[in-house]
Amino acid sequence: MIQPLKISIAILCGGKSSRFEGDKTKTIFRTKPLYRVIWDRLKPKSNEIFLQVRSEEEYNLPAKKDVLDVEAPLGGIYSALVNSSCAWVFVSACDLPLIDPSIVEILANAVSTDTTGVVPRWRTGYHEPLVALYHVSLIPVIEEVLNQDIYKITELIDLSADIKSVIIDDLIEEGKISSQCFYNVNTKRDLKELELR
Numbered sequence: 001m002i003q004p005l006k007i008s009i010a011i012l013c014g015g016k017s018s019r020f021e022g023d024k025t026k027t028i029f030r031t032k033p034l035y036r037v038i039w040d041r042l043k044p045k046s047n048e049i050f051l052q053v054r055s056e057e058e059y060n061l062p063a064k065k066d067v068l069d070v071e072a073p074l075g076g077i078y079s080a081l082v083n084s085s086c087a088w089v090f091v092s093a094c095d096l097p098l099i100d101p102s103i104v105e106i107l108a109n110a111v112s113t114d115t116t117g118v119v120p121r122w123r124t125g126y127h128e129p130l131v132a133l134y135h136v137s138l139i140p141v142i143e144e145v146l147n148q149d150i151y152k153i154t155e156l157i158d159l160s161a162d163i164k165s166v167i168i169d170d171l172i173e174e175g176k177i178s179s180q181c182f183y184n185v186n187t188k189r190d191l192k193e194l195e196l197r
Contacts, residue, residue, distance in 0.1 A: 066079040
């Protein structure tokens with residue numbers, strides 16, 4: 001185990017939000033835009049936190065512009081790794097208003113000397129690659145994948161034997177994270193249902 005692990009946090013804000021029918025990141029959830037809700041939850045976990053965006057002028061928090069013109073989350077992860085001042089980057093999607101900050105430390109504690117990433121996985125086999133920890137050594141690997149017109153993060157995971165996983169169901173059952181940690185807002189209806197809880 002590598003300790004202490006210096007980690008940057010990047011909140012990905014460059015998606016199309018096609019199913020949401022509008023700019024998801026700035027949609028208000030309980031008095032704050034979504035990106036700010038997630039920022040406030042994760043801020044205590046790192047001295048370096050930034051929004052990974054397509055345009056720096058769109059937000060009122062520290063933001064870093066994408067280095068590639070790739071409209072896919074894998075491009076955002078790549079940019080976050082390039083822009084980070086730390087060797088490790090915790091990446092979060094911008095549509096997880098109930099993300100549990102404890103997941104940052106849990107993934108960091110799962111790192112070993114030969115690890116290049118830690119991605120949460122459900123027992124069903126489904127990964128949560130947008131609530132995950134990645135090492136900068138993946139930069140050339142992602143470049144190679146993108147050059148082959150491969151944009152699915154799961155394909156990167158399949159190609160990288162050094163990316164390990166932690167089982168989400170176990171973490172929830174053991175009370176280590178909230179069961180709502182990975183609830184993502186895809187539509188306005190999702191957001192409305194969450195507001196009513």
